[in-house]
Amino acid sequence: MKIYMVFNALLLTLSACSQNDQWYSVEDFSKVMKIDAHVHIDSDRSTFVEKAIADNFRLINVTLEVDDGWNDVYRKYGDGLHQHQSFPKSVDMITSFAVSDWDEENWEGKVISWMDSCFKQGALGVKVWKNIGMVSRDTAGNLISIDDDRFDPIFRFIQERGKTLMGHLGEPKNCWLPLDSMTTENDRRYFENNPQYHMYLQPEMPSHEDLMDARDSMLAKHPELRFVGAHLGSLEYSVDVLAERLDRFPNMSVDLAARMGQLFYQTANDREKVRDFFIQYQDRILYGTDLGDNGERSQENMYRSMDENWRRDWEFFVTDNIMSSSLVHDPFLGLKLPKQVVDKIYYHNAVRWLGMEE
Numbered sequence: 193m194k195i196y197m198v199f200n201a202l203l204l205t206l207s208a209c210s211q212n213d214q215w216y217s218v219e220d221f222s223k224v225m226k227i228d229a230h231v232h233i234d235s236d237r238s239t240f241v242e243k244a245i246a247d248n249f250r251l252i253n254v255t256l257e258v259d260d261g262w263n264d265v266y267r268k269y270g271d272g273l274h275q276h277q278s279f280p281k282s283v284d285m286i287t288s289f290a291v292s293d294w295d296e297e298n299w300e301g302k303v304i305s306w307m308d309s310c311f312k313q314g315a316l317g318v319k320v321w322k323n324i325g326m327v328s329r330d331t332a333g334n335l336i337s338i339d340d341d342r343f344d345p346i347f348r349f350i351q352e353r354g355k356t357l358m359g360h361l362g363e364p365k366n367c368w369l370p371l372d373s374m375t376t377e378n379d380r381r382y383f384e385n386n387p388q389y390h391m392y393l394q395p396e397m398p399s400h401e402d403l404m405d406a407r408d409s410m411l412a413k414h415p416e417l418r419f420v421g422a423h424l425g426s427l428e429y430s431v432d433v434l435a436e437r438l439d440r441f442p443n444m445s446v447d448l449a450a451r452m453g454q455l456f457y458q459t460a461n462d463r464e465k466v467r468d469f470f471i472q473y474q475d476r477i478l479y480g481t482d483l484g485d486n487g488e489r490s491q492e493n494m495y496r497s498m499d500e501n502w503r504r505d506w507e508f509f510v511t512d513n514i515m516s517s518s519l520v521h522d523p524f525l526g527l528k529l530p531k532q533v534v535d536k537i538y539y540h541n542a543v544r545w546l547g548m549e550e
């Protein structure tokens with residue numbers, strides 16, 4: 193009888209262990225090694241990186257051309273390089289290039305030799321931004337499109353060097369809707385404050401579908417190119433639509449940067465659908481936030497938003513807590529993904545898709 197009871201207790205302990213082994217908890221947040229694959233540190237101070245290290249995050253610092261052409265690229269890349277050299281185990285970089293001198297002779301050659309110099313310094317890939325397709329024009333006044341043949345040698349070079357193209361092309365679909373029809377509060381705030389990017393106000397500009405078609409036609413021309421679609425590949429409004437693209441383009445993955453609100457919105461409507469998407473595409477999703485340091489925010493303010501975002505997202509992915517967020521109107525349940533799925537989204541996928549050292 194005694195032996196039987198001991199055996200039973202042992203069985204109970206074992207099954208409790210394997211249950212705990214399958215899920216992470218909120219408390220595991222700072223213990224688990226993670227990667228934020230989309231940050232912007234436009235500063236040489238170490239404030240942001242120090243907190244990331246304390247929270248067990250590695251960082252991918254992303255460069256882009258905003259509105260000052262190559263100067264943007266050089267300055268932002270320079271900040272990333274400085275961070276990488278100061279914290280080689282914690283910060284990696286993705287470089288960019290400018291299209292401000294698109295019509296100049298040998299523009300392609302300039303871009304390729306710039307990328308080559310960045311790769312020699314350890315850059316993992318190259319980012320293209322929404323200015324391509326929505327803002328930047330050639331000297332004749334036409335918008336430059338991402339499927340223009342002049343990009344072909346550039347994307348071929350990235351692929352041949354085993355690097356990754358990251359693309360933020362287009363905007364969330366909300367951008368083409370009036371403010372009061374938008375699905376998330378953060379989009380509403382952003383487009384209210386940045387009317388120059390609010391396409392609903394500019395019907396002469398390309399549609400969301402036009403921009404997705406251009407991106408898809410570029411991917412179809414470069415099937416071997418490793419591509420990370422930033423911000424859920426600009427198909428943040430529907431995991432069904434996104435799944436269809438991931439099926440069509442096997443070398444495409446997506447990051448989650450600044451689109452958690454869209455996931456919360458869809459989760460509030462149909463949690464199982466969103467959870468199934470994460471299980472089915474567990475090898476194609478990279479955790480990222482778009483958090484950053486512009487060099488001016490107070491440490492307190494910056495650390496508060498890092499905590500809010502990083503800990504909120506962790507709770508969403510590892511628990512089935514009832515949650516609410518200022519990003520969306522309705523409450524929603526966490527996805528409680530199995531540990532091995534969380535590990536992929538938070539670490540292994542970035543390593544693989546960005547060719548990082550383990």
Ligand SMILES: [Zn+2]
Pocket residue numbers: 230232254449482
């Ligand atoms: Zn970004």
